[in-house]
Amino acid sequence: MNKKKKKKTHVPFRLNILFFLVFVLFSALILRLGVVQIVYGDDYRREIERTEEVTVNNSVPRGKMYDRNLKLMVDNQPLDAITYTRKQGTKPAEMVETAEKLAKLIEKDTDKVTERDKKDFWIMNNPKLAEKKVTDKERKKVEEGELKESDLYKLQLDRITGDEIKLSDKDMETLAIYREFASGYALTPQIVKNKKVSKEEFARVSENLDSLPGVDISTDWDRFYTYNKTLKSVLGKVSSSEEGLPSESLNYYLARDYSRNDRVGKSYIELQYEDILQGQKAKVRNVTDKSGNVVDSEVVSEGQRGKDLILTVDMDLQLATEEIIEKQLIAKKKLGNTKFLDRAFVVMMDPDTGEVLTMAGKKIEKDPKTGKSSIEDFALGNITTSYTMGSAVKGATVLTGYKQGAIQPGTVFYDTKLKIKGTKAKGSYSNFGNINDLTALKVSSNVYMFRTAINIAGAHYVPNEPLNISSSAFSTMRNSFSQFGLGVRTGIDLPNEMGGFKGSETSPGKLLDLAIGQYDTYTPMQLVQYVSSIANGGNRMKPHMVKEIRDPVDNNEELGPVAEDVSPTVMNRLDMKEDWIKRVQSGFEKVSMEQGGTAYRFFGNKPYTVAAKTGTAEAFYDGPDREKFSEPQDTMNITMVGYAPAKNPEVAFAVVVPWAYQGHTGHDMSKEIGRDIMDTYFKLKKERAKKETNKDAEKSTDLKVENGKDVQKDQAEVRKSQKNE
Numbered sequence: 001m002n003k004k005k006k007k008k009t010h011v012p013f014r015l016n017i018l019f020f021l022v023f024v025l026f027s028a029l030i031l032r033l034g035v036v037q038i039v040y041g042d043d044y045r046r047e048i049e050r051t052e053e054v055t056v057n058n059s060v061p062r063g064k065m066y067d068r069n070l071k072l073m074v075d076n077q078p079l080d081a082i083t084y085t086r087k088q089g090t091k092p093a094e095m096v097e098t099a100e101k102l103a104k105l106i107e108k109d110t111d112k113v114t115e116r117d118k119k120d121f122w123i124m125n126n127p128k129l130a131e132k133k134v135t136d137k138e139r140k141k142v143e144e145g146e147l148k149e150s151d152l153y154k155l156q157l158d159r160i161t162g163d164e165i166k167l168s169d170k171d172m173e174t175l176a177i178y179r180e181f182a183s184g185y186a187l188t189p190q191i192v193k194n195k196k197v198s199k200e201e202f203a204r205v206s207e208n209l210d211s212l213p214g215v216d217i218s219t220d221w222d223r224f225y226t227y228n229k230t231l232k233s234v235l236g237k238v239s240s241s242e243e244g245l246p247s248e249s250l251n252y253y254l255a256r257d258y259s260r261n262d263r264v265g266k267s268y269i270e271l272q273y274e275d276i277l278q279g280q281k282a283k284v285r286n287v288t289d290k291s292g293n294v295v296d297s298e299v300v301s302e303g304q305r306g307k308d309l310i311l312t313v314d315m316d317l318q319l320a321t322e323e324i325i326e327k328q329l330i331a332k333k334k335l336g337n338t339k340f341l342d343r344a345f346v347v348m349m350d351p352d353t354g355e356v357l358t359m360a361g362k363k364i365e366k367d368p369k370t371g372k373s374s375i376e377d378f379a380l381g382n383i384t385t386s387y388t389m390g391s392a393v394k395g396a397t398v399l400t401g402y403k404q405g406a407i408q409p410g411t412v413f414y415d416t417k418l419k420i421k422g423t424k425a426k427g428s429y430s431n432f433g434n435i436n437d438l439t440a441l442k443v444s445s446n447v448y449m450f451r452t453a454i455n456i457a458g459a460h461y462v463p464n465e466p467l468n469i470s471s472s473a474f475s476t477m478r479n480s481f482s483q484f485g486l487g488v489r490t491g492i493d494l495p496n497e498m499g500g501f502k503g504s505e506t507s508p509g510k511l512l513d514l515a516i517g518q519y520d521t522y523t524p525m526q527l528v529q530y531v532s533s534i535a536n537g538g539n540r541m542k543p544h545m546v547k548e549i550r551d552p553v554d555n556n557e558e559l560g561p562v563a564e565d566v567s568p569t570v571m572n573r574l575d576m577k578e579d580w581i582k583r584v585q586s587g588f589e590k591v592s593m594e595q596g597g598t599a600y601r602f603f604g605n606k607p608y609t610v611a612a613k614t615g616t617a618e619a620f621y622d623g624p625d626r627e628k629f630s631e632p633q634d635t636m637n638i639t640m641v642g643y644a645p646a647k648n649p650e651v652a653f654a655v656v657v658p659w660a661y662q663g664h665t666g667h668d669m670s671k672e673i674g675r676d677i678m679d680t681y682f683k684l685k686k687e688r689a690k691k692e693t694n695k696d697a698e699k700s701t702d703l704k705v706e707n708g709k710d711v712q713k714d715q716a717e718v719r720k721s722q723k724n725e
Helices: 011-039 041-048 092-103 115-125 127-131 136-143 149-159 169-183 199-207 247-254 268-272 315-333 390-404 437-443 446-456 472-484 508-515 524-535 578-593 669-724
Strands: 052-058 072-084 190-193 215-225 282-288 294-301 308-311 343-349 356-366 373-377 413-415 433-435 539-541 546-550 562-565 570-573 611-620 634-644 651-661
Touching: 072 199, 092 115, 092 169, 115 127, 115 149, 115 169, 136 149, 169 190, 199 215, 315 343, 315 356, 315 373, 315 669, 343 524, 343 669, 390 437, 390 446, 390 472, 390 524, 390 578, 390 611, 390 634, 413 446, 433 437, 437 446, 437 578, 446 472, 446 508, 472 508, 472 524, 524 539, 524 578, 524 634, 524 651, 578 611, 578 634, 611 669, 634 669, 651 669
Parallel strands: none
Antiparallel strands: 052 282, 072 190, 072 215, 282 294, 308 546, 343 356, 343 651, 356 373, 413 433, 539 570, 546 562, 611 634, 634 651
């Protein structure tokens, strides 16, 4: 019987190969794990445990402003705020989700959402549809370098239709909130809403903070002006939390450790003293893990509120002066020939220190929609607008004449009209005959100033003959005038001050006009600096609005210690003899205190003494309605400068009323304002002196009472001691 052959199987062999392969793979895996753990273990451990330190600057409230009598003018008003702090690595989709939840809890203004914002939002929410907005051919151009990736994005934006970006009201709120989220820095709180946050909104957000990653409730601030619009334009503006740093100054502030969403001064005092008012920011060092989560926070510095400014302004005097101007504008506007009258200015200054006590300006403005007129603040016009000031500048002309040897104290000229060939006769409002320099100032003689200017130019006047002068005479007079502050910036601690305008013609008649203030233009601030230079005996003082800088304190009701006193600054000394200046001072005093002076009717019977100079200038209307007229319109500017008391000045003033009336005669608004502001100044001074006297009397009484109690106590102790003995 034949034995059947056994069939050999290949299964065991294949299994062995499989087992071997498994062994090799496991060996490789074990080897790899060993390498990872032994060789790279520390590196991976460090990567997992890696943290990053990020220092964040948190804003602090700005410093306050007070007037010279420590009355609060500008403060910080607390506001409820809702904020968002984005952690590093937060994805846009996560922010959108949080924004949707927050939109259900608060109302968010959508006015600032732009069409571009809507398109960006649509692309983010519809990535596949957005991809279809670009063709393969256009993508290939990117690969070939003909287009950039940014060009493709622009194409997507251009091809999104209006229907595609139509959003519901709630979606618009979500977008508005997301827009705020995205504009903030990582780990830096960003204001989402700080205006009109209702108590209900504040409470709802507070209750749902656990489901709103990054959202928090906080307190913000806004500038509050105690006196409403008074001097608000001079105090300046602060950027809002939405504006942040002004674009034109972005690099400047970023280089000084500001954040893009910081609020800064935009104009005038807020801008000029930004470094002082801004304060020292709080610094927080955040430690984040690999995922951007904050694992630790450390306060590096607590920060400090901005320092406070004590201004030179007297708010009681400022308010009273503004009321005087308003009443005068209303009253004079009712008269005839005042169609161009729409503004008036008053500056009052301490002539010895340059401290600006009052900087008032008012302007009549008409609402283009309703046609109704209202009187608005125009204090800035004292440094940003200039006018021909008329005879008020004659003090500078006389002193220039002394300096140039054109006249001497006591020089006499015969006042009658000058007739220069080819020009209209030029003279004073009356022929005064023989007059000297003092009388010329007292009665405001034009002819005396003309003859002085002719002598300065080295010319010789012959009636009905041409007058030949050197053009250098203009420079001579202007250089001299600039010593007083006329025609140059005063140096006041405010930005955007103008210097005025100089006429370009150099004909003889224009030189004569320059001598009586009817050619070049000056600002009201220049005018008060000029008269202060005469009042104080020859020092041109730098006007300033800030008197002191004070350190902040925690108690809101208290003022901190003085950090810095703003010292008076002499910009230059008049290159004039002391006797010459005293001579002009005497002439100014005659103007207001001696019968026949142009201001005597307004100050002659006052209990105080004033030295002054009035002015009237023939001018052309250059106001907001000038384009309505095909030809220049003649008008009159009226001015007044002065100081008081005449012998020991403590206040200097300048009053400017441009385009006061049409025709050669009109009202006395500048003089009436000058009288009223001086009455107010001395009235306030008397009232304050009386209050101080009463305070001293009360202190004295309290001291006597205390001393009396001490005496009674001592006597009682003596009696007790005697009784015990």
